[in-house]
Amino acid sequence: MKLRYLKNVATLTLAPEKCVGCGQCEEVCPHGVFAIAEAKARIADLNACMECGACAPNCPVHAIEVNAGVGCAAAIVFGWFTGKEPSCDCANGECC
Amino acid sequence: MSGCCFPNNSACCGGTEMQTVPTTLSAGDIWGACKVRLGIGRMDYKVEPGLYAVGTPDGASPVLVSANYKLTFDALRSKLSGLDCWLLILDTDGVNVWCAAGKGTLGTEELINRIELTGLTEIVKHRKLILPQLGASNMKAHEVTRQTGFSVIYGPVRAEDIKAFIAAECKATRKMRTVKFTAWDRLVLTPVELVAALKISLFAFGVLFLLNLFATRPFGLRDVAAYIGAVLIGTVVTPLLLPWIPGRAFSFKGGLLGLIWTAAAVWRFRWFAPEYALLAIGYLLLLPAVSACFALIFTGASTYTSPSGVLKEMKISLPFIVGAFVVGAVLVLIQNLFIGRPL
Numbered sequence: 001m002k003l004r005y006l007k008n009v010a011t012l013t014l015a016p017e018k019c020v021g022c023g024q025c026e027e028v029c030p031h032g033v034f035a036i037a038e039a040k041a042r043i044a045d046l047n048a049c050m051e052c053g054a055c056a057p058n059c060p061v062h063a064i065e066v067n068a069g070v071g072c073a074a075a076i077v078f079g080w081f082t083g084k085e086p087s088c089d090c091a092n093g094e095c096c
Numbered sequence: 097m098s099g100c101c102f103p104n105n106s107a108c109c110g111g112t113e114m115q116t117v118p119t120t121l122s123a124g125d126i127w128g129a130c131k132v133r134l135g136i137g138r139m140d141y142k143v144e145p146g147l148y149a150v151g152t153p154d155g156a157s158p159v160l161v162s163a164n165y166k167l168t169f170d171a172l173r174s175k176l177s178g179l180d181c182w183l184l185i186l187d188t189d190g191v192n193v194w195c196a197a198g199k200g201t202l203g204t205e206e207l208i209n210r211i212e213l214t215g216l217t218e219i220v221k222h223r224k225l226i227l228p229q230l231g232a233s234n235m236k237a238h239e240v241t242r243q244t245g246f247s248v249i250y251g252p253v254r255a256e257d258i259k260a261f262i263a264a265e266c267k268a269t270r271k272m273r274t275v276k277f278t279a280w281d282r283l284v285l286t287p288v289e290l291v292a293a294l295k296i297s298l299f300a301f302g303v304l305f306l307l308n309l310f311a312t313r314p315f316g317l318r319d320v321a322a323y324i325g326a327v328l329i330g331t332v333v334t335p336l337l338l339p340w341i342p343g344r345a346f347s348f349k350g351g352l353l354g355l356i357w358t359a360a361a362v363w364r365f366r367w368f369a370p371e372y373a374l375l376a377i378g379y380l381l382l383l384p385a386v387s388a389c390f391a392l393i394f395t396g397a398s399t400y401t402s403p404s405g406v407l408k409e410m411k412i413s414l415p416f417i418v419g420a421f422v423v424g425a426v427l428v429l430i431q432n433l434f435i436g437r438p439l
Contacts, residue, residue: 003277003339003398006405011327028232028269030275031400037393051402052198054233068233069403071199072396073346076403086403088195 010049011067016040018063025055027062113296116149123130125170132167135288141166142190145216148173153178155221158262160403161207162228163188163196166252175255179262182220186210194230201232211244226251226258226266229273277399282335285397289331293390297327307429312436313375322361326383329353329392335397346401346414374431383423385417392417 012033014025021039030052035044041063043049053068068084079086121129132138143162147243150173159182162172186206188196207225211217219250227235228392229250237248251263251271261268308314334341334350341349358380362368367376392413395401 003400004344005401006408008346009404009408010402011404022291027273028229029228030253030273032270032274048400049402050400051404052194052233054230057234057236058232061240067404070396070405071398071401071403073392073406074396077406088191088199 004047004052005050007047012043012046012051012055013050013065014041014043015063015065016042018061020061020063020091022060024058024060028054029056030054036087048075104140104189109239110304112264114149117183119150119173119175119179121170121174129167129170133226133284133287135291137287140190143185145185145187145210146309147219148183150176150183150187151178153180153182153282155219157181158226159184159216160226160258161186161231163191163193163202163231165190165192165196168192170259172255179223179259182216184210184216184225193228194233195232197231198235202231204236204239207235207240208243211246217245217344217366223247224249224266226262229253229268230275275399277338281399282338282397285394286332286335288395289335289390289394290328293327293331297323307433311432312414312434313432315432318361318365322358322365322379322383323386325357325361326354326386327390329357330387331394334387334391335394338398345390345409345413346395346398347388347409347417350394351384351388351413351417354387355380357387358383371435372431374427374435378424378427378429378431379423381420382428385420385424386415388413389421 003088019041021036021041023036023041025041026034026036031045031046031048033049033084034041034055036042042084049066051066051068052069053066054058056062056064056066070088072086072088075086075088078084128141133139136439143164143166159179160172160176161184165183165248169183172183186196186202187210188201188206191199191201207227212363219263221343223246225240225246226249232250241247249266250268251258251266252268253275254272257272259269261272300323304315304319326433330350334353337353338346338349341353343349343352360381361369362376363377366372367379394408395406395409
């Protein structure tokens, strides 16, 4: 059974006019979000996106934008208390 | 190839000792893995960064890049039997590939640095590196090529696919590129969650012990059993049954199972009697909130939750979790401190 998380939340965007169809995004995406057809990438499954941020820095023409980060409740709460960006570096050195 | 840099020849490679590593795990490796899965010494389970040999590699053998978390290192080498290759182990401070990429320790800079420190350019003739795909989020492949001459190929997600990947001339199938989160993947993550939850619970038990000095209905084994059950629901059962529990939000899934568990406990312990009404209602609010909270924490261990999604889930669920917890705790305390056990 395929695990699916909340719908219509991912911040991933792709500018098709910039895309050169190199296929790098499709290669690094761990959830099969992208598909390449006729030398252009498109977002085929936005709701599978976990915003890990692998695609954006590997796009040679900067056609992809995403608010990447950790999908971790503890990190988000920790971020609220410390005012920092949520990350895996939790308070007591224990982390994920 | 000069013949100098073969494994176990400590006289070369810039004086650094080259180590050949076996592709089988010893009892000690397995024991070590069990311990870190229980959260014991998890933050200090490392191997020395550097270049390692698997089999009898030469100048044409592939170079696999990985992290220096020993659990990662062992998982990788144990899947390489029969292969001659080099392992370039980066200093990720004992953190796995995906998380180290997220933290920034596994990245362009460390890779370039490690290539120089190990003298890799002298050891292999080709100029290709196979990186774990999950290291991609912090890697500027073109920058690595510009500074070192090595081109970056992203390998499969799982170590078990590496041999097939190399055999297919470094072509990964869609399946090799996709992160799974199988029941087994989820199960091995649960002990760390459970141990952490029980550590926090010791504090709660201490408070209950003190409250029992004033209680007219002291907290007993049944209360503890009901609570431990709710913790197990949140930290183990919900993660394990994740795809089969209705809903998408982790807290909803945990809360739902927690409610079923608590209803069963209330029934079994005969707390449904009118004189225990506050206790029953209290626990029916409090314990599902506990399960929901621990299930929510498991988003951090999952491989498919987006930060935007978790934030949305928290904004909706936290008021319910905190509200149910507080109201439930107050009701239970009223029962136990003021009403007590009926005669």
